[in-house]
Amino acid sequence: MGRVLFIADAHLTPGDERTFKIFNRFVTELLNEDAGQLFIMGDFFDFWFEYKNFIMSSYFSVLESLRRLTNTGWKVNFIVGNHDFTVGDTLQKITGMKIYTQYDLRHNNKLYRLEHGDLQMGNDFTYHLWCFVMRRKITMCFWSLLPPLVVDWMIALIIKLSRGVTKRGKLRERTLYDVMKNYECLNGYDGIICGHLHDYQDFIKKIDGCDKRFSVIPAWYVDAPEYAELLDNDSLIVHNLMEK
Ligand SMILES: [Mn+2]
Numbered sequence: 358m359g360r361v362l363f364i365a366d367a368h369l370t371p372g373d374e375r376t377f378k379i380f381n382r383f384v385t386e387l388l389n390e391d392a393g394q395l396f397i398m399g400d401f402f403d404f405w406f407e408y409k410n411f412i413m414s415s416y417f418s419v420l421e422s423l424r425r426l427t428n429t430g431w432k433v434n435f436i437v438g439n440h441d442f443t444v445g446d447t448l449q450k451i452t453g454m455k456i457y458t459q460y461d462l463r464h465n466n467k468l469y470r471l472e473h474g475d476l477q478m479g480n481d482f483t484y485h486l487w488c489f490v491m492r493r494k495i496t497m498c499f500w501s502l503l504p505p506l507v508v509d510w511m512i513a514l515i516i517k518l519s520r521g522v523t524k525r526g527k528l529r530e531r532t533l534y535d536v537m538k539n540y541e542c543l544n545g546y547d548g549i550i551c552g553h554l555h556d557y558q559d560f561i562k563k564i565d566g567c568d569k570r571f572s573v574i575p576a577w578y579v580d581a582p583e584y585a586e587l588l589d590n591d592s593l594i595v596h597n598l599m600e601k
Pocket of ligand 1: 399400438439440473475552553
């Protein structure tokens with residue numbers, strides 16, 4: 358069995374050709390090795406709204422890369438983020454990826470809870486209310502009635518404004534353990550692996566006398582395209598595609 362890899366928060370933006378190219382290069386390298394598992398930990402797209410019959414052409418090359426990966430046997434699992442929570446059947450069909458809001462990863466006799474992480478960020482009521490409204494079917498229906506370009510423009514604006522709501526700048530300085538308020542969701546798990554916070558973290562903390570792991574996959578930046586690998590011995594290491 359091949360490697361277990363993670364990438365998070367690539368925030369691919371239409372027109373951002375450099376980031377697309379680097380991601381495609383990453384995929385080309387993976388195609389030369391034994392098929393493994395790739396977990397895309399959310400916010401892969403800076404914005405994705407899923408239509409039945411429309412896909413932004415800017416994303417074609419990346420979607421094609423993902424399709425090549427799954428065709429060669431790689432298991433690609435896409436865990437939705439706060440920028441791309443509308444992904445669904447269309448993306449799944451085109452790429453062969455599987456889409457999850459949360460995934461249970463069994464590895465080396467351990468069970469890890471994988472999720473993007475935004476919903477674990479404390480008790481920010483405004484943010485949870487925001488997610489509740491945005492992720493309703495009725496809200497989705499409203500968006501889908503509008504022309505794609507209008508939605509594109511409106512969502513870009515909302516994302517810009519919502520950066521204040523998620524208090525991203527502040528979160529970056531804190532650890533996943535500190536910002537999480539609901540440790541009960543870790544009952545039955547050996548730990549949690551997230552994205553969203555952008556900086557690599559890997560800590561063991563005691564919760565009710567049990568060791569729990571708190572890991573954050575670093576964001577994939579164009580200048581530092583980092584991805585993580587969970588090794589057989591359970592350590593989580595970070596690779597930089599540019600430092601090979
Ligand atoms: Mn996020």
